Amino acid sequence: MSVPTASNIAAERAPTQRRKHAPGHGALMRFVALALTPIMLLFFIFAFLPIGVSIFLSFYRYSPLDMNAPFIGLRNYTFAFTKDPAFVTSLGNTLKYVLIAVPLNVVLTLPIALALNHIKRFKAFFRAVYFMPAITSLVAVVLVWRYLLDPQAGLINGALALVGLPGRAWLGEPEYALFAMILLSVWQDMGYNVIVFLAGLQTIPETFYEAAMVDGANGWQRFRHITLPLLSRTTLFVLVLTTISYMQVFVPMAIMTRGGPLNSTRTIVLHIWDQAFQYLKMGYASALSVVLLLMLLAITLIQLRLLRSNWEY
Amino acid sequence: MKKAMTASTPSTKASARRPSLSTITLYVVLSLGAIVMLTPLFQMIMTSFKTSGEALRVPPTLLPDRPTLEAYRTVLTQAPFGLWFRNSVLVAVSVTALILFTSSLAGYIFAKFKFPGRDLLFTLLLGTLMVPFPVVLIPIYLIVNNLHLLNTLFALIVPSTVSAFGIFLMRQFIAAIPDDLIDAARLDGASEFGIYWRLIRPQLGPAFGALGIFTFLSSRNDYLWPLIAINDQDKMTLPLALAFFNSSHATRYDLVMAAAVLIVLPVIAAFLFFQRQFINALVLSGMKG
Numbered sequence: 342m343s344v345p346t347a348s349n350i351a352a353e354r355a356p357t358q359r360r361k362h363a364p365g366h367g368a369l370m371r372f373v374a375l376a377l378t379p380i381m382l383l384f385f386i387f388a389f390l391p392i393g394v395s396i397f398l399s400f401y402r403y404s405p406l407d408m409n410a411p412f413i414g415l416r417n418y419t420f421a422f423t424k425d426p427a428f429v430t431s432l433g434n435t436l437k438y439v440l441i442a443v444p445l446n447v448v449l450t451l452p453i454a455l456a457l458n459h460i461k462r463f464k465a466f467f468r469a470v471y472f473m474p475a476i477t478s479l480v481a482v483v484l485v486w487r488y489l490l491d492p493q494a495g496l497i498n499g500a501l502a503l504v505g506l507p508g509r510a511w512l513g514e515p516e517y518a519l520f521a522m523i524l525l526s527v528w529q530d531m532g533y534n535v536i537v538f539l540a541g542l543q544t545i546p547e548t549f550y551e552a553a554m555v556d557g558a559n560g561w562q563r564f565r566h567i568t569l570p571l572l573s574r575t576t577l578f579v580l581v582l583t584t585i586s587y588m589q590v591f592v593p594m595a596i597m598t599r600g601g602p603l604n605s606t607r608t609i610v611l612h613i614w615d616q617a618f619q620y621l622k623m624g625y626a627s628a629l630s631v632v633l634l635l636m637l638l639a640i641t642l643i644q645l646r647l648l649r650s651n652w653e654y
Numbered sequence: 655m656k657k658a659m660t661a662s663t664p665s666t667k668a669s670a671r672r673p674s675l676s677t678i679t680l681y682v683v684l685s686l687g688a689i690v691m692l693t694p695l696f697q698m699i700m701t702s703f704k705t706s707g708e709a710l711r712v713p714p715t716l717l718p719d720r721p722t723l724e725a726y727r728t729v730l731t732q733a734p735f736g737l738w739f740r741n742s743v744l745v746a747v748s749v750t751a752l753i754l755f756t757s758s759l760a761g762y763i764f765a766k767f768k769f770p771g772r773d774l775l776f777t778l779l780l781g782t783l784m785v786p787f788p789v790v791l792i793p794i795y796l797i798v799n800n801l802h803l804l805n806t807l808f809a810l811i812v813p814s815t816v817s818a819f820g821i822f823l824m825r826q827f828i829a830a831i832p833d834d835l836i837d838a839a840r841l842d843g844a845s846e847f848g849i850y851w852r853l854i855r856p857q858l859g860p861a862f863g864a865l866g867i868f869t870f871l872s873s874r875n876d877y878l879w880p881l882i883a884i885n886d887q888d889k890m891t892l893p894l895a896l897a898f899f900n901s902s903h904a905t906r907y908d909l910v911m912a913a914a915v916l917i918v919l920p921v922i923a924a925f926l927f928f929q930r931q932f933i934n935a936l937v938l939s940g941m942k943g
Contacts, residue, residue, distance in 0.1 A: 365840070372846035373769050380760045380816055381775070387813045388782040391793035398792065405796075453687060456680045463681075469929055470688045473695065476925050476932060478875045480893040481914040484900050485698045488907050496697055499714040528694070536937050589786050592877050596897050610788045610878075618882055623792050630789045637786060 395627045395634075403624030410624065417628035428629060430604045431612040434519060438608065439587045442523045446583055447576070450531050454538030455568070468539070472532035479529065483596045486525045487512070512597055515605035522593045522606060530586075534579050541575030542568070581644050585637055609633050695918075702726065702912035709907040725912035729899075735916065737888055738895040745810045745891055746873040752815040753869050754862055760816075761824025762854050766836060776825075779818045787878065795882055809883040810891065814873065820865050823938065827861040828854060867928075867935035871921070892917045 399417055403410040421428045457467055474482060489496045490511040498508030511521040545568065553563045591610040594600055600607035600615070609629065617626035696716075701709050703721040729735060764776050794813055795804075803809040831854065839849045880894040890898060896913055903909045925932050 368846065369767060370769060373763055373767050376759050376847070376850075377763055380756050383756070383816045384779065384782070384818070386797060387794060387816070388785075388790070388818070389778070391790035391797065392782075392785055394793035394796070395790060405799075453684070456684055460677070460680055460684070465929065467684050467688060468933070469926065470691050472933060472936075473922060473925065474691060475936065476871060476921055477695070477918050478893050478896070478914075478921070480875075480877050480896050481698075481918045482694070484896065484910050484914050485694045487900075488701065488911065489694055489697065491907075493712045494710045494714050494907065496693070496714050499712075502713060528691070532691075533936060536933055540937055585786065589788055591788070595877075595881070596900070613788060613791070614878070614882075617792050617795075623796075627792050630792065634785060634789045638784065641784070 395630055397627075398624050399628035399631045401624040403627075404621045405623060406621055413624075417625045418632070420625065421629055421632065427604055427607060428609075428612055431600075431607040431609050434604075434606065435588060435590070435608045438519060438523060438526075438590060439584055441520075442526055442587050443580065443583050445523065446527050446531060446534060447579060449527065450534040450579075451538055451572075451576075453531070454535050454542060455564075457535065457539055458542045468536070471535050474529045475532040477529070479592050480596065482529050483525065483593050486521075486528075486593075487597050490521055513602055515603045518598055518602060518606045522590075522597070525593055526587065526590065530583075534583065537579055538572070538575060541572050545571045577644065581641055584640055584644065588633070588637055588640070698911050698914055698918070701907055702915045704908050706906055706908045709911070710905070725908040726916070729909055729912045729916065733895070733899055733913070734888060735895075735913070738890055738892050739916075741807060741889065742874055742891040745807055746870050748811045749814045749873040750866050750870045752811070753817045753820050754866055756816045757820030757824045757865060758828075758855060758858055758862070759850060760821045761826075762828050762850050764821065765825045765828040766831075766833065779821060782818045783822075791878070791882065794879075798883060804883055805885050805889060807889060810873075810876075810880055813879075817865075817869070820869070823865055824858065824861060827858060831857060863931050864935040864938045867932055868938065871936075874921070 400412055400414060401410045402413050402417070453471060457464055457471075460467075488494070492498060492508060492510040492513065495508075495511075497511070501508050509517055511517045549567050549571075550563055553567055558566070589610050590608050591614065594606045594608055594611045595614070598606045600611050610633070613626050613629045613633070616622045616629065700717055702725050703723070704715070704718040705720070705722060705724065708715060708719055764772065798804055798809050798813060801812070803812060835853060836849055839853050840846075844852070874891075875893060876891075877893040877897070880891050881897075884890055884894060887895075887898065896910075896917055899913050900910050
C-alpha cells in the first residue's frame with residue numbers, strides 16, 4: 342500500500358466511493374451494530390426500562406418483603422392526595438422552597454454577574470470565590486451549615502448576639518428550618534448561575550451599548566432595554582434548570598432534619614425515599630415519583646411557553 | 655482591530671469622566687458578598703484546628719485559641735478514611751473513564767453514520783434527560799438488586815456507565831470534524847474502530863476535559879444513590895461516609911469539620927489550579943436541559 346498523499350486521495354475518492362458503496366456499507370453497519378448495541382443495552386436497562394417499571398409499579402401495592410403484589414389501579418395516586426397528609430405537606434414544602442429559593446437565587450446571581458462583567462481587576466478572583474461552594478461536596482456543605490446554624494455554638498446566632506438580636510434554634514423550629522435550608526442551597530449553588538449569566542452577558546455585542554450611549558440612554562435604560570431582553574434566553578435557561586434541580590432537593594433535609602420538625606422540611610424526594618426505603622412501600626413510592634416526573638415536565642413546558650412569548654422583540 | 659479600538663474608546667472615556675464611586679461601590683459589594691461566600695468555608699477550616707471544647711464554646715470563636723491537629727489525628731485513626739478515599743476515587747475514575755469512552759464512541763456514531771432508526775434513537779436518548787434520577791431510583795435499586803450488585807462498589811459504577819448528556823455533547827463536538835478526514839482514513843484501509851480510536855478520539859481533548867470534570871465531580875459528590883446502594887462501612891464513598899461519621903459524632907464539630915476539610919480540600923485545590931476548565935465543564939453541564 343502506497344503512502345496516501347492529499348492529491349492521490351482526492352483523485353481516487355470519487356470513483357472509489359461509487360464503486361465500493363455496497364461492500365463498504367456492510368462493514369459500516371456492522372461497526373454501528375457492534376459498537377452501539379452494548380451501549381444501547383445499558384441505556385435500556387438503566388434508563389428506559391426504569392421509567393417503564395416506575396409507571397408499572399405505581400399501579401401495584403408492591404413491597405419487596407411481600408410476595409403478593411396486587412394490582413390496585415390508581416389507588417396509590419388517590420391515597421397520596423387524600424390519605425397521606427405528609428405527602429401533601431411535602432408538596433407544599435417543596436413548592437414553598439422552590440418559590441422562594443429560585444427567585445432569591447436569580448435576584449442575587451444576576452446583579453453579581455453584572456458587577457463581575459463590569460469590573461476589570463480581580464475578576465477571576467471574585468468569580469472563583471463565588472463559584473467555590475458549587476464544587477464543594479454538598480454533604481460537607483450541609484455539615485458546615487449544621488454547625489453554623491447550631492443554636493449555641495453556631496456562628497449565625499453568635500453574630501446575631503453581637504448586634505443584640507436573639508438567636509434561634511434554626512433547625513428546631515418549624516417556621517425557620519425550611520428557610521435555613523433555602524439559604525444553604527442558594528449559598529451553595531449561586532456560583533453556578535453567576536457563571537451562566539456571565540457567559541450570557543458576554544454574548545451581548547458592545548456596539549449595542551455604544552449606540553445606546555450615543556442616543557443618551559442612562560445605565561438603567563441600557564440595562565432595561567438591552568441587557569434584559571438579550572438575556573432572556575439565558576434567564577429562561579437559569580430558571581428552568583434551577584427550578585428542576587430545586588424541585589428535587591433532598592440532601593440538606595435528609596442529613597439535618599429528616600423532614601422535621603413537624604414535617605416542616607419534608608420534601609417530595611425525601612418522602613419518596615422514606616416510603617421506598619424506610620417503609621419499603623415501593624409501589625406507593627413509585628406513584629409519588631411519577632407525580633414528581635409529571636410536575637417537572639409541566640413546569641418545564643410552562644416556563645418554556647411563558648418565556649418564548651417574550652422573545653419576540 | 656478597528657472594531658476593538660472603537661469599542662474601547664467610549665468605555666475608557668466613560669470611566670475617566672464618571673466618578674469612580676460606582677466602581678468602588680461595586681468592589682465593596684462584591685467583597686461583602688465574597689466574605690459571605692467564604693465565611694462558612696473559613697469556619698470549617700478553622701474549627702478543624704480547634705479542640706472539641708472550643709468548637710462548642712459559646713459565643714463561638716473565629717480563630718482557634720491554640721491550634722491543634724488533634725481532630726485530624728482522631729479522624730484518621732478512628733475512621734477508615736484511606737479506604738473511603740480509595741473507594742471514592744475508584745468509583746469516580748471508573749465511571750468517568752467509562753462514560754468518556756461510551757459517550758465518544760456513541761457520539762461518533764450518531765454524528766457520522768447514517769442508519770435506520772438513528773434519529774428516533776437519538777431523540778429517545780435525549781428524552782431520558784428529562785427524567786430526573788429520583789424518579790427512576792426504585793427501579794434501578796430493584797435492577798441492581800437483581801444483578802446481585804447491592805452493597806458493592808459495582809452498584810455505584812454499573813448504572814452510570816452511559817450518559818445521554820455525554821453522547822449529546824460528544825455528537826456536537828464530533829460533528830465539527832470534517833468527513834473528508836474520516837473518508838481518507840477509510841480509503842487508507844483503517845478499520846472503523848481504528849478510525850474512532852486513532853483519528854477521532856485524539857481530537858476530543860477539550861470535550862473530554864469538560865465532560866470528564868463534570869462526570870468526576872458528580873460521581874464524587876453523589877449521595878442519594880450510595881445512601882441506598884451501600885450498607886457496609888468499608889464500601890462507603892466519601893459523602894456517604896462523611897454523613898455516617900457525622901451521625902456517630904454529631905456533637906464533635908471539631909472532628910466533623912476536620913473530616914469535611916479532608917474531603918473538600920482536594921477538590922478545591924484542583925479547582926484553583928484548573929479554574930477555567932472547571933467553570934467551562936460546569937457551564938457545559940448545564941446545557942443538558
